[in-house]
Amino acid sequence: MTKTPEQFRSHRWFGDQGLRTFGHRSRMRQMGYDPQDWEGRPIIGIINTWSDINPCHAHFRNRAEFVKKGILQSGGFPLELPALSLAEQFVKPSAMMYRNLLAMEVEELIRSHPIDGVILMGGCDKTTPGLLMGAISMDVPAIYLPAGPMLRGNWHGKTLGSGSDSWKYWDELRAGTITRADWEGVERGIARSYGHCMTMGTASTMTAIADALGMTLPGASSIPAPDSNHKAMSKAAGRRIVEMVPEDLKPSNILRPPSFRNAIAVAMAMGCSTNAIIHLIAIARRAGVPITLDDFDAASRKVPVMANVRPSGDQYLMEDFYYAGGLPALMKQIAPYLDLEMISVTGRPLAEDIRQAEVFNDDVIRPLEKPIYQEGALAVLRGNLAPDGCVIKPSACSAAFQDHKGPALVFDTYEELKEHIDDENLEVTKDTVLVLRNSGPVGGPGMPEWGMLPIPKKLLREGVRDMLRLSDARMSGTSYGACVLHISPEAHVGGPLALLKTGDLVHMNIPERSINMLVSAEELERRRANWVPKTRPFGRGFGRMYAEHVSQAHQGCDFDFLETSAGDPVPEPKIF
Incomplete structure (x- = not known):
């Protein structure tokens, strides 16, 4: 059913001549607008995560102007709303700690303002999931506008x-x-232009996932940030969001279980970041879709890695991926693994969105019969070290670690690791399993990207460039190596990783999807009885809220009170 202007959300703010709407209308006039700007028009919020300290989004001031042009061309009224920027490179202790804060801000920005539809401007790692989570919870027409990768270094x-x-x-x-x-x-x-990381790190992974979910204009995620086509895409997104408001095309119409299965398949074919698991689970839970670690592992066993992009690939970067045909071309290659009936923000089915796609370089975007890695990018492991699961990226580590056993060398904090890792007298060999714990969602706090533990200096000088490493932390999607991450439950809250001791044998078997410490159940019980819980890192403010309400890695690290199943929906604001 087509919505009329009287049915738009913004009509509640401006639609009658009462005292409250007098205040709204007079304050709009204060800013130089008049009723011709808003009456009968969809009001489009442009949620912009630009800031002076976010190089990934340095062009967003300019791109917002192109979005506004598109909105005006289609008869809408644009209003730009700044939001938390979350520059991955600068935010401490971890941008991950503030992803949920951004999601809360986005939901409340939309709820509390006269917004009929929204453009979500992001790209740096945590901004994509944060923006999508907030918009999904609010469920107004929305288009995600990705920042685009920077030029190759x-x-x-x-x-x-x-x-x-x-x-x-x-x-x-x-x-x-x-x-x-x-x-x-x-x-x-290494960083020659604005835009997010041009490897297949978390930024490129998550914008591709947003694209595969149908929340961007088709192929928008592949366009390099400095390319003129990025400006054209921004304007096109502005035009399209105005059309979506009377169509009432919302995230809930787009995001169905097959949409998330499509996104997982695309992530595997791209050689995705391990962080994709946490973020996509959180996004799915906001949409009421119960995605789990097992969905990723099942896809991993079927969908090969097709994108020859670092770090899983050996040569190319996202700029090359775009020239080779971009995400629509890759999706066309893996069409047998996709539900082509799912719609996108275009309102069209995926089959139609990718019909014209072509591969222009089949070394960058490989055919199904010639993948760069036969199985998917990620593997989910379980065992007495990680009863709720953990993840490794086999496509980015040496084949020698498919089945590995070695003694643990355990560090309780990142500071302790830094203090000792370059000690020439450190008792370590290439077979040692390096372990960092107390770095998960609560213990980190915020699950920092510490999981790619540095190789000890004495081993580097011997030519060693990879080792098995275990952690309840995350790692950058641009990282590589035999790193087992997201061990759940984390050590800080009493997960079994807290009971591991230096010298214990650890056995990982990727084909069997297992990871265990070779310690008897009786001994673990004795250690459990002597384990002393640690104090939480924060006693006040957002940090305290985070520690008390964040879920574990296998659940997406969202706040328990923000998931779709948490209580009754928040009512729309009433205008008295």
Whole structure:
């Protein structure tokens, strides 16, 4: 049913001539608007996560102007609303700690303002899930506008990938194979434009997931941030959101269980970040769809990695992926694994959205019969170390770690790890299993990206470049190596990882999806009896709320009171 202007949300603020609407209308006039600007028009909120300290979003001031042009062209009335920026590189202790705060802000920005539809501007890692979670909970017509990847890096004629090459050259500096001047050259050349990471890190993964869910214009996630097509896409998104308001096309019409299965399949084919699991579970729970770790593992066993993009790939970056055809081309390649009837913000089924897609470089976007990795990007492991699950990215680590057994070397804090990891007398070999604990959602706090534990310096000098590493933390999607992450429950709340001791044997078997400490149940019970709970990191403010209400990694790390199943829906505001 087509909505009339009298049925728009904003009509409650401006639609009659009472005392309250007098206040609303007079204050709009105070800003230079008049009734011709809002009467009979959809009012579109542009939720913009630009800030002076977010390089991924440095172009959003400009892009918001293109969105406004599109909105005006289609007869809408644009209103820009700033929101928490969450610059991954700068926010401490972790941007993850504030993802839910952004989601709350977005939901309340929409609820409390005369907004009929919304453009969500994000891209840096936590902004995509945060924006989507808030908009899904509010359920007004919405389009996600991704920031786009930055241009590829360059140093001494070598192509640099954000994150991935930072870790690589840092190890070489610590090993003494490059100089400090070399390192500074990498620093200057690795990030050459605005836009988010151009490797298949969390940013590129999550914008692709938003695209696959149908919440962006088709293929929007692949467009590099500095490309002129990004401006055109921004304007097109502005035009389309105005059309969606009378159509009443909302996230609840788009996000169905098959939509999330499509997104998981795309994530696997892209060689996704491990963080995709946490964020997509949280997004799905906001939509009332019960996605679990098992859904990811099942897809992983079927869908091969098709995108030859670092760190799973060996050569290319997101700029190359766009030139090769972008996400629509990849989705067309994996069409047998997708439900092509799911609709997007276009109102059309996926089959129609990708019909014209082509692959222009089949080394970047591989055919099904020639993947870069036969199984999916992620594997979910369980055992007495992680009864609720943990995750590893087999496509980004050495095949030697498919089945590995070794003694644990346990660090209780990141500070302790940093203090000892470069000690030449550290008792460690290439078979040792490095362990960092108390770094999960509550213990971190905020589950920092510490999971790619550094290789001890003495081993780097021996040529070792990968080891098995375990943590209840996360790692950057640009990271690589045999890193087991998101061990759940976390050690800080009494998960079995808290009972592991240095010297205990740890056995990981990826084909069998198992991870265990080879310690008897009786011994673990004795250790449990002696375990002393730790105090929570924060006693007040948002940190306290976070610690008291955040769920564990396998549940998406959302707040218990924000999931769809949590209590009655918040009523729409009444205008008295």
